[in-house]
Amino acid sequence: MAAIELDGVTKRFGDVTALQNVSFTVESGEVFGFLGPNGAGKSTTINILLDFVRPTAGRARIFGMDVNEHSQAIRERTGVLPEGYDVYDRLTGRKHLEFVIDSKDADDDPEEILQRVGLEGGDGDRRAGDYSKGMKQRLVLGMALVDEPDLLVLDEPSTGLDPNGARMMREVVREESERGATVFFSSHILGQVEAVCDRVGILGEGEMIAVDSVEGLRSAADLSATLDVTTAGLTDDAVDAVRSLDGVASVTANDDHLSVAVDDAGKTAVLSALENSGVEVTDFSTEEASLEDLFAAYTGDGHEPGAEVDA
Amino acid sequence: MxxxxxxxxxxxxxxxxxxxxxxxxxxxxxxxxxxxxxxxxxxxxxxxxxxxxxxxxxxxxxxxxxxxxxxxxxxxxxxxxxxxxxxxxxxxxxxxxxxxxxxxxxxxxxxxxxxxxxxxxxxxxxxxxxxxxxxxxxxxxxxxxxxxxxxAGGFVTFALLTMLLGVAFVGLSVGVSAATSTSRRSMVGTVGLFVYFYLFWNSFARGVGQLLKDHAGIATDTQLHVTLFLKLLNPTQAYQTLLTSALGTETYVARARMFSGLMGQIVAQQLKGSLPFYLGDGMALAILLAWLVVPVALGYVVFQAADL
Structure with a gap:
């Protein structure tokens, strides 16, 4: 059964069209990534799913129920980490969780949830108004987890999180998915979506550009990053060593500079390989594959994704 | 919806x-x-x-x-x-x-x-x-x-009516807050209403009464009743006049005191023995309650339809 279905959804604010005839389906139990740059209409889509705004045309259903007619029944079974929220400054983290537990008539233990999202050591008893952005994000993720929801809607969940927080977020998404929950995960960062999602929908300027599996996404667009390395004297042996590494797609050597197309995990291996070959690395930088490249890959205009533009 | x-x-x-x-x-x-x-x-x-x-x-x-x-x-x-x-x-x-x-x-x-x-x-x-x-x-x-x-009776009545006045203005304010998109607008709306009630409502009531007399040809008695009813629609005035009668003043005298000074005494003479039901204590209480309920209901209707 479909967890989420959008059927020809259009939303106009005055004469601005935020969404244009958007249709897609999220199957029950899958982790669905909703990818698009800021302003593409991701939050508007989520706001329609939560009945914060009403579509100008088209229909949206969750668990087979109309999102407007049965909004409350849907929200009984949904955990949400909205975008652009704020917490209640004067209430503690624990009070927030208790409020959600009361609201959902659930019997979760606030302490357990606080630990799960990494708010430990008395953080839960501090006023949420004094929390950092990352701590607020952890708290609201915790609020979304109350009552084991059938659907988790996470709008840009990594906002404000440090690398540890982002890892915790990915772990929670994986655990919830294993439990059987459907996860709808929006982001403007390719790497995050790629890391946790089964399928991905790509939204650009209010229109659905593509829905694809993550494998399909990987083959459609070269998702590798480009690692630029400056050395103090490059040798052919070193270049060969790098070329033979797993995850390295292509290597371009130019005097003492090296451009390596490599996936995220392989970057440190490249640097180690160079040093093991006796080459001193003086500087390096990486360039992530961009959403623009991805759009170009699906819409077929512009240059080929991942192609070198250096002369 | x-x-x-x-x-x-x-x-x-x-x-x-x-x-x-x-x-x-x-x-x-x-x-x-x-x-x-x-x-x-x-x-x-x-x-x-x-x-x-x-x-x-x-x-x-x-x-x-x-x-x-x-x-x-x-x-x-x-x-x-x-x-x-x-x-x-x-x-x-x-x-x-x-x-x-x-x-x-x-x-x-x-x-x-x-x-x-x-x-x-x-x-x-x-x-x-x-x-x-x-x-x-x-x-x-x-x-x-x-x-x-x-x-004891009068004191408890005073306490309850004062709470009701407060709750009515809470209802009015939440109603306006539900219907507006920013706190600034809500403040302008609620404070504006209060100032209107406090400073301008009486002249509005008198003006409407006069207008009806001049152009609709209503009788002087009716004009007085209409003017008093309009005054009573003001929640702060409904509170005061209701408290006055609840504390033992005759209802018609309490209503007449919505006009101040000598005017109040003259009006009291005219009202004696012929106070219409819509100037009674029940109506005053109903008006206070309406100020609690109606703005909340209207505010809800706007809020319900709004894109957040």
């Missing part, structure tokens, strides 16, 4: 009301308001006792000073102060959450928008009513050991 039917859900609005109240307790507003109401209600009684005003009045007029007299005097101040406080407590009840974004957390949970509006009205009503009750209780404690005669 079909989600209109969804409406209120059992206990959900109560969860919101409790959160509202808990949130406010932490802000110390409750304590500040309690101190304020204690000083407004109890201080005159304490001063009267200290300066022996009771004895003085009794020797001058032969009239015993009772809590009813105190209530009557205090109600003038209360009719301005209580609405201002209720507006301050409630005008941003919904707009602030909307601007900050916490409304998104609230409505991500299984609360309907009706739950939110009603929960806000109940929670903020508590924030206004509890300090009034505290003020009244302490006033009672101050008055009881003195020579001022304590009239």
């Amino acid at each position: 079909s989600s209109d039917i969804e409406g209120l859900t059992d206990g959900r609005w109560l969860v919101i009301a409790r959160k509202e109240f808990a949130d406010t307790i932490r802000s110390k507003v409750l304590w500040i308001l309690s101190v304020l109401f204690v000083s407004v209600f109890a201080l005159p009684a304490a001063l009267a006792q200290y300066f022996d005003i009771g004895q003085f009045i009794q020797s001058q007029t032969g009239q015993q000073v009772t809590t009813n007299l105190l209530a009557q005097q205090t109600s003038r101040l209360a009719s301005a102060l209580v609405p201002i406080i209720a507006i301050a407590v409630a005008y941003a009840a919904i707009t602030r959450e909307r601007e900050k974004g916490s409304l998104k957390l609230l409505l991500s949970l299984p609360h309907t928008r009706a739950d939110v509006v009603v929960g806000k009205v109940v929670g903020r009503s508590g924030v206004v009513a509890v300090p009034i009750a505290v003020g009244m209780l302490i006033t009672m404690a101050v008055v009881l050991p003195t020579q001022i005669a304590f009239k």
